[in-house]
Amino acid sequence: MRERNNGLMPExxxxxxxxxxxxxxxxxxxxxxxxxLRCDMCESVDARGCVLDTKSEHLLxxxxxxxxxxxxxxxxxxxxxxxxxxxxxxxxxxxxxNPAAQPRSEGHVHARWTVRLPKDGxxxxxxxxxxxxxxxxxxxxxxxxxxxxxWSALGPDAxxxxxxxxxxxLSGRVCxxxxxxxxxxxxxxVGNIYADEALFRAGLDPRTRAGKLDDAQVRRLTQAxxxxxxxxxxxxxxTLRDYRDATGSPGAYQERHxxxxxxxxxxxxxxxxxxxxxxxxxxxxxxxxxQSKDAVHRAKNxxxxxxxxxx
DNA sequence: AGGATAGCCTGCGGGC
DNA sequence: TGCCCGCAGGCTATCC
Numbered sequence: 036m037r038e039r040n041n042g043l044m045p046e047x048x049x050x051x052x053x054x055x056x057x058x059x060x061x062x063x064x065x066x067x068x069x070x071x072l073r074c075d076m077c078e079s080v081d082a083r084g085c086v087l088d089t090k091s092e093h094l095l096x097x098x099x100x101x102x103x104x105x106x107x108x109x110x111x112x113x114x115x116x117x118x119x120x121x122x123x124x125x126x127x128x129x130x131x132x133n134p135a136a137q138p139r140s141e142g143h144v145h146a147r148w149t150v151r152l153p154k155d156g157x158x159x160x161x162x163x164x165x166x167x168x169x170x171x172x173x174x175x176x177x178x179x180x181x182x183x184x185x186w187s188a189l190g191p192d193a194x195x196x197x198x199x200x201x202x203x204x205l206s207g208r209v210c211x212x213x214x215x216x217x218x219x220x221x222x223x224x225v226g227n228i229y230a231d232e233a234l235f236r237a238g239l240d241p242r243t244r245a246g247k248l249d250d251a252q253v254r255r256l257t258q259a260x261x262x263x264x265x266x267x268x269x270x271x272x273x274t275l276r277d278y279r280d281a282t283g284s285p286g287a288y289q290e291r292h293x294x295x296x297x298x299x300x301x302x303x304x305x306x307x308x309x310x311x312x313x314x315x316x317x318x319x320x321x322x323x324x325x326q327s328k329d330a331v332h333r334a335k336n337x338x339x340x341x342x343x344x345x346x
Numbered sequence: 347a348g349g350a351t352a353g354c355c356t357g358c359g360g361g362c
Numbered sequence: 363t364g365c366c367c368g369c370a371g372g373c374t375a376t377c378c
Binding site: 044045046108123124125126127167169170217219226227275316317318 | 369370371372373
């Protein structure tokens with residue numbers, strides 16, 4: 036398989052690392068200025084949900100940053116008066132503090148904040164940039180409104196999902212378990228990388244019908260999802276090409292990927308050859324030996340090109 | 347209900 | 363050297 040190392044792909048661990056670096060860097064600060072450079076990258080709604088023209092007040096101008104929260108792959112900066120800006124990084128989004136000090140931080144900047152820090156009164160720039168523009172900003176009069184509307188469509192956060200919640204999310208589903216994990220309504224935060232990694236860790240074939248997993252398998256999968264995400268956060272996330280947290284630090288978890296991006300290579304557990312296929316329109320890698328073939332949902336797309344599955 | 351497909355978008359690398 | 367094209371993917375919309 037070709038080595039491509041594409042994209043930023045912020046999933047839950049990368050977004051959590053951004054959240055933590057923002058929390059450390061700007062929480063407690065006062066937003067002196069806020070500007071939107073591309074109006075189609077931001078949607079603002081009032082308390083009734085009516086769409087408004089985004090003003091700098093919607094982007095927290097004049098507010099004190101009280102916290103930065105995360106649900107799944109989405110972030111929110113919340114001011115002490117309740118105003119909130121939801122940030123979705125999509126594929127290539129970044130939130131950077133002091134971007135001038137960081138390489139490749141120019142261009143595609145869609146919003147910019149000037150923040151005065153509480154301790155020393157230092158003034159920092161915070162930018163949201165997103166070359167591919169799959170991400171965006173959404174502003175709310177208060178954080179509860181964000182939770183009740185936009186975030187209510189998301190399932191439980193994957194980092195802390197319980198066995199019961201995952202059981203409920205998967206029961207009755209006839210789609211492949213990997214497709215269910217990618218569905219943010221089932222659980223929020225898992226994308227293509229960590230879906231493959233968690234399924235490998237749980238020893239489950241990604242094509243297994245979601246609703247056919249038994250209790251022990253769902254328990255294993257729950258544990259695998261939580262552990263995989265936790266370890267990835269501890270490694271600072273996965274940097275495939277240029278993911279960085281808000282301070283510019285890359286992650287290291289890509290070095291620990293067992294399956295993602297490794298089709299045709301040796302399984303780290305059994306030494307057999309990892310296979311690649313397309314499932315739910317996503318490239319998928321798994322070990323045919325370690326990930327049992329019980330209750331397989333036969334995908335119409337078998338292993339893809341020969342070069343992808345073997346050497 | 348879920349699959350398939352297209353669309354949004356840019357950067358990169360392979361191939362010619 | 364340089365151009366074209368395929369591909370990467372989070373999410374939505376639409377049709378089947």
